[in-house]
């Protein structure tokens with residue numbers, strides 16, 4: 013008998029609870045489904061990228077040697093790197109190159125290839141880098157079967173000397189590799205102090221290696237990075253570090 017009463021009591025509590033819940037929800041009826049339909053901005057149509065070709069709304073920075081005119085050395089001289097067979101290859105001791113056009117936040121696709129490992133000294137194999145806004149370095153390095161040639165925040169896909177990539181997705185030397193990058197430029201306050209740092213999301217050979225990783229400041233080889241106020245848009249720079257790294261199929265979309 014006691015068990016029966018107990019069960020009835022529990023049942024009534026459940027029923028009461030259900031009723032109370034039903035009453036509270038009827039006080040605020042759900043809006044019609046159309047209330048959460050957003051028709052305000054129709055996304056522009058873009059023909060997507062296919063192998064070797066950029067999407068239809070991209071700014072093409074390098075497809076063949078006719079695109080060399082879009083680049084220069086930082087001192088303003090014409091590019092001395094080698095441009096053949098749709099490949100732009102570093103010529104050592106010629107200095108970095110940068111785009112003549114300036115950019116802020118971007119989506120960037122860039123393919124790169126490190127040279128024959130016999131060419132480079134052991135600690136400089138395939139060393140180059142993508143400098144977003146000319147300041148923030150996503151490292152290029154020969155990191156396949158990587159062991160102890162360089163610190164982990166200096167291998168391919170690292171934010172150089174700041175952030176170790178999530179995984180090592182490197183392929184063999186002399187094979188084409190791709191970075192697909194989302195770069196959020198830093199934002200500064202009117203008094204030139206930092207409001208929001210820069211962020212990097214990167215896929216290396218289609219594998220996520222940096223997931224909205226915070227950039228701590230411009231690349232510095234020695235010491236610690238620190239933001240300093242700069243313009244909203246700056247050239248994209250590719251590093252010449254005495255290794256014959258090749259590039260191809262470079263394009264970006266401004267964000």
Ligand code: MG
Nearest residue numbers: 139140141152
């Ligand atoms: Mg580098």
